[in-house]
Amino acid sequence: MSALIFIAIFGIIVLYLGFANNKAILAPIAIAGLLITMALSIKDWGVGSKYFHDMVVIDNFSIAFNVSMLIITTLIFLFGVNYYKRMEHHVAEQYALMIFALTGAFLMTSYSNLIMLFLGIEILSIPLYILAGGKKTSYRSNEASFKYFLLGSFSTAFFLFGIALVYGASSTFYLPEIKTYISQFNGHLPPMLMVGLLFILIGVSFKVAVAPFHFWSPDVYEGSPTLVTAFMATVVKTAGFAAFYRLLGMGLLPLPAPLEKTLWVMIGLSLLVGNLAALKQSNFKRLLAYSAIVHTGFMLLAMLSQHDSAGSVLLYYTFVYSLATIPLFIIFIHMKRSAKGLEDLVIFRGLYKQKPWVAVFMTILLMSLAGLPPTSGFMAKYQVFTISISQGYIAISIFAIVMAIIGVYYYFYVLREAFTDTDTPNPILITKLNAVLIVVCGVAVVLLGLFTFTIPI
Amino acid sequence: MILLIILLLPLVTGLGILFLRNACTVRIVALTSTIVNLLLTFVVMGSSPAATFSVEWNNLMGISFSLGFDGISLLMLLLTNLLFPFIILAGFKREQNQISVLNFLILLTQAALIGVFLSQNAFLFYIFWELTLIPIYFILLLWGGENSRAVTLKFFIYTLAGSLFLLIGIIYIVQLTPGVHSTDFSVLNQLHIPAATQIWLFWVLFIAFAIKMPIFPFHTWQPNTYTMASTQGVMILGGVMTKMGIYGALRFLFPMVPQGVLYWQNIVLVMCLIGVVYASVIAFRQTNLKRLIAFSSMAHISLMAAALFIYNYYAAQGLLFQVLTHGLTVVALFYMVQLIQDKTKTLELPQMGGLKHAAPKMAILLLMILLVSVALPFTAGFIGEFLIIIGLAKQSIWVALFGGTTMILGAIYMLYAYQRIMLGDKNASLKNTTDLVRLDYWMLIPLIAILFILGIYPQPILNLVEVSANTMQNLLTSATGIVTAMPH
Numbered sequence: 019m020s021a022l023i024f025i026a027i028f029g030i031i032v033l034y035l036g037f038a039n040n041k042a043i044l045a046p047i048a049i050a051g052l053l054i055t056m057a058l059s060i061k062d063w064g065v066g067s068k069y070f071h072d073m074v075v076i077d078n079f080s081i082a083f084n085v086s087m088l089i090i091t092t093l094i095f096l097f098g099v100n101y102y103k104r105m106e107h108h109v110a111e112q113y114a115l116m117i118f119a120l121t122g123a124f125l126m127t128s129y130s131n132l133i134m135l136f137l138g139i140e141i142l143s144i145p146l147y148i149l150a151g152g153k154k155t156s157y158r159s160n161e162a163s164f165k166y167f168l169l170g171s172f173s174t175a176f177f178l179f180g181i182a183l184v185y186g187a188s189s190t191f192y193l194p195e196i197k198t199y200i201s202q203f204n205g206h207l208p209p210m211l212m213v214g215l216l217f218i219l220i221g222v223s224f225k226v227a228v229a230p231f232h233f234w235s236p237d238v239y240e241g242s243p244t245l246v247t248a249f250m251a252t253v254v255k256t257a258g259f260a261a262f263y264r265l266l267g268m269g270l271l272p273l274p275a276p277l278e279k280t281l282w283v284m285i286g287l288s289l290l291v292g293n294l295a296a297l298k299q300s301n302f303k304r305l306l307a308y309s310a311i312v313h314t315g316f317m318l319l320a321m322l323s324q325h326d327s328a329g330s331v332l333l334y335y336t337f338v339y340s341l342a343t344i345p346l347f348i349i350f351i352h353m354k355r356s357a358k359g360l361e362d363l364v365i366f367r368g369l370y371k372q373k374p375w376v377a378v379f380m381t382i383l384l385m386s387l388a389g390l391p392p393t394s395g396f397m398a399k400y401q402v403f404t405i406s407i408s409q410g411y412i413a414i415s416i417f418a419i420v421m422a423i424i425g426v427y428y429y430f431y432v433l434r435e436a437f438t439d440t441d442t443p444n445p446i447l448i449t450k451l452n453a454v455l456i457v458v459c460g461v462a463v464v465l466l467g468l469f470t471f472t473i474p475i
Numbered sequence: 476m477i478l479l480i481i482l483l484l485p486l487v488t489g490l491g492i493l494f495l496r497n498a499c500t501v502r503i504v505a506l507t508s509t510i511v512n513l514l515l516t517f518v519v520m521g522s523s524p525a526a527t528f529s530v531e532w533n534n535l536m537g538i539s540f541s542l543g544f545d546g547i548s549l550l551m552l553l554l555t556n557l558l559f560p561f562i563i564l565a566g567f568k569r570e571q572n573q574i575s576v577l578n579f580l581i582l583l584t585q586a587a588l589i590g591v592f593l594s595q596n597a598f599l600f601y602i603f604w605e606l607t608l609i610p611i612y613f614i615l616l617l618w619g620g621e622n623s624r625a626v627t628l629k630f631f632i633y634t635l636a637g638s639l640f641l642l643i644g645i646i647y648i649v650q651l652t653p654g655v656h657s658t659d660f661s662v663l664n665q666l667h668i669p670a671a672t673q674i675w676l677f678w679v680l681f682i683a684f685a686i687k688m689p690i691f692p693f694h695t696w697q698p699n700t701y702t703m704a705s706t707q708g709v710m711i712l713g714g715v716m717t718k719m720g721i722y723g724a725l726r727f728l729f730p731m732v733p734q735g736v737l738y739w740q741n742i743v744l745v746m747c748l749i750g751v752v753y754a755s756v757i758a759f760r761q762t763n764l765k766r767l768i769a770f771s772s773m774a775h776i777s778l779m780a781a782a783l784f785i786y787n788y789y790a791a792q793g794l795l796f797q798v799l800t801h802g803l804t805v806v807a808l809f810y811m812v813q814l815i816q817d818k819t820k821t822l823e824l825p826q827m828g829g830l831k832h833a834a835p836k837m838a839i840l841l842l843m844i845l846l847v848s849v850a851l852p853f854t855a856g857f858i859g860e861f862l863i864i865i866g867l868a869k870q871s872i873w874v875a876l877f878g879g880t881t882m883i884l885g886a887i888y889m890l891y892a893y894q895r896i897m898l899g900d901k902n903a904s905l906k907n908t909t910d911l912v913r914l915d916y917w918m919l920i921p922l923i924a925i926l927f928i929l930g931i932y933p934q935p936i937l938n939l940v941e942v943s944a945n946t947m948q949n950l951l952t953s954a955t956g957i958v959t960a961m962p963h
Contacts, residue, residue: 403643407643
């Protein structure tokens with residue numbers, strides 16, 4: 019709990035640090051704050067306490083996810099040191115907004131009451147709407163912000179309506195009580211409850227960009243400043259999945275058959291739509307957006323198989339996925355700068371020639387996303403398939419494997435560009451700090467694959 | 476412990492090579508490493524099979540890092556370590572860019588292949604199985620010929636697709652193990668999977684191996700990849716990596732889904748035989764020498780695959796013998812292709828001819844290699860294919876008849892190709908062509924010597940694999956009783 023309070027206050031402190039007019043101190047202080055939050059979070063490990071009339075539950079699950087998100091945010095802030103160097107004004111706001119979003123993310127990992135989930139989602143989303151529009155002069159960025167805001171509000175409305183309907187039927191906001199209420203119907207729910215649950219699922223699905231509620235994500239990913247895109251692809255995704263897992267895996271599952279079938283269809287669609295669309299992308303950010311939709315499908319597969327260790331697998335999956343994604347964005351931003359702002363896949367050409375070691379790490383990172391051994395991305399997929407097959411979902415697992423093969427195509431397509439020479443080489447300058455980040459993440463991706471962790475949550 | 480050294484030596488040398496600048500040093504270090512590895516392999520062949528290495532890796536998922544061997548893995552290990560010195564040697568004195576990276580990748584492939592053949596754990600096996608793909612992908616991409624970008628990606632996706640099905644198969648089988656799940660082969664082999672499951676599980680596992688070998692409808696990646704690949708790349712692919720498919724089938728299909736194998740035996744046999752005839756006929760029509768050899772290799776592999784799925788005593792012995800022979804022959808053949816390309820500056824058969832006058836010694840050596848390839852008696856090729864044909868004949872005379880076409884058609888297209896390359900009038904454009912140099916002799920003479928010695932005295936290899944071959948065959952025989960009782 020102290021972690022949650024600290025980070026909320028700390029966000030305001032960082033916001034006011036902007037008056038100091040000293041950009042150089044922002045990132046170190048912000049990172050120090052994150053590390054303190056991490057220490058405070060870990061202190062509560064194993065205690066398992068509840069606050070605000072049990073609306074907030076701080077258990078090992080939420081702490082594990084919070085620490086994972088804090089590590090990832092630290093990496094993003096380190097990335098920010100270089101990224102915000104060119105930005106003259108309002109740098110403190112960027113950090114502060116991300117910390118605010120993180121506060122919302124904390125609530126999303128530790129609610130047991132639908133109202134708390136709603137608050138968490140909103141606290142996470144509103145800073146993101148602003149962050150997405152961070153480049154005020156960019157048409158794309160404004161479009162992303164506006165689109166995200168409009169569709170986000172739309173989905174929030176769905177979500178709230180769902181909560182209202184469920185409350186109307188069951189007269190409670192508490193997940194355990196809702197579950198008890200549902201179970202008394204033996205699968206034949208009254209229409210109001212059914213629609214309410216469906217709307218809640220739609221609202222959360224929108225946040226984690228599950229097909230067919232994914233349409234915002236490629237545009238928003240493309241338009242947002244790259245650092246914000248990295249934040250959305252990693253921290254927001256992790257938070258969304260933690261919330262999803264609390265809602266379903268630890269909460270409402272097993273659901274009545276029609277709702278579960280809906281979810282299975284959504285998995286299939288995410289895998290299929292994400293992959294097919296990714297095949298045709300020439301913009302790297304859009305490609306990663308679609309590939310993120312595919313990963314969402316894999317994570318949902320783990321969740322819906324209702325295995326005891328699904329939570330742990332999810333934590334591992336989101337963490338290693340984030341670890342592989344952030345350095346890719348870092349590499350991307352350097353290539354983009356050397357290509358004078360282009361975002362096409364061809365900008366990666368000539369990377370191997372100029373910076374062979376970056377190309378090697380890029381290979382490792384893309385292998386991890388594609389799920390090839392011995393990287394951690396492979397171990398994550400292996401665990402997902404293990405739990406889904408052990409629960410008897412063989413057909414969908416085979417379908418997912420086929421989709422994973424398609425994934426390999428576009429990841430290696432990008433990789434192939436990196437290993438292709440170009441006629442017009444632009445000098446690629448990679449700062450020391452970013453180089454260290456790429457190396458550390460790359461090594462971590464391999465080491466986590468060799469020594470897989472399983473946290474009892 | 477010695478197994479661990481064999482596995483790690485190429486890897487460590489490879490990493491060390493990256494820091495060397497001098498091209499000549501790089502090659503010599505790499506060559507020394509592979510030769511030491513070969514010597515260590517001989518030491519292993521003399522030691523008892525108990526010389527295994529095993530440590531716990533991931534208890535929760537039942538994964539252990541365990542290396543060990545039986546006769547079949549030993550044969551594969553011998554094949555790998557015997558071929559890699561030649562593969563490294565094939566790069567000597569050639570214009571290549573980034574020599575240290577290339578040799579690193581080659582050594583990494585070797586380490587991964589050794590890992591595949593020594594793993595005693597299905598998970599570990601899979602990791603190495605996939606790991607072989609990464610270095611070969613880059614070898615093909617960066618050192619391949621024209622159009623390497625598109626072809627390499629196809630090859631990669633194709634083989635990876637198969638592997639992922641294998642992964643599903645492995646996970647499924649592991650889930651069937653009792654108690655705390657284990658991925659050790661020793662545990663998986665003890666499973667008695669229900670016959671109905673075996674029937675579909677067979678395909679999930681089989682596709683990975685069929686693509687790797689390749690067997691008929693799964694072969695479309697092969698000709699283009701072979702044609703485009705650099706000499707060293709194609710030597711690794713054709714010499715060793717195709718054998719991974721055979722090894723995998725022996726490791727997985729026979730012990731784990733023997734009833735599945737018997738149930739689908741005839742269909743797979745037909746696929747193999749189609750492959751034999753189809754590849755031979757296409758090879759006959761090729762005008763590009765490298766494509767011709769690619770298809771000829773496919774024809775031979777298809778015959779081996781047929782032997783694999785018949786798996787009686789003769790077929791098994793012939794198959795395992797042919798694994799070694801074919802690897803050696805392919806390496807020698809592709810080296811010759813490289814030489815011919817160097818000398819005539821083309822790979823198109825119609826533009827060649829008369830090379831014999833310029834390079835008579837080369838003509839003799841090429842003839843010897845071709846004779847091994849077409850299975851002339853007293854060469855190693857004959858022993859392998861003859862045993863296989865006997866094995867096929869025991870099953871059915873028709874199978875043997877179709878299988879035998881490799882030998883007949885092979886003789887036709889190989890000798891026809893020889894005629895077009897070497898014979899004919901003096902060719903004016905070959906005026907300045909020189910004959911073989913010392914390096915070529917170092918490369919070719921040992922290969923040819925081994926092939927001829929094995930042709931006259933094959934017993935050591937046959938002894939090496941005898942026990943394992945019998946074990947595998949017993950698995951199938953014991954499954955026969957159950958399958959015949961099953962309704963078709």
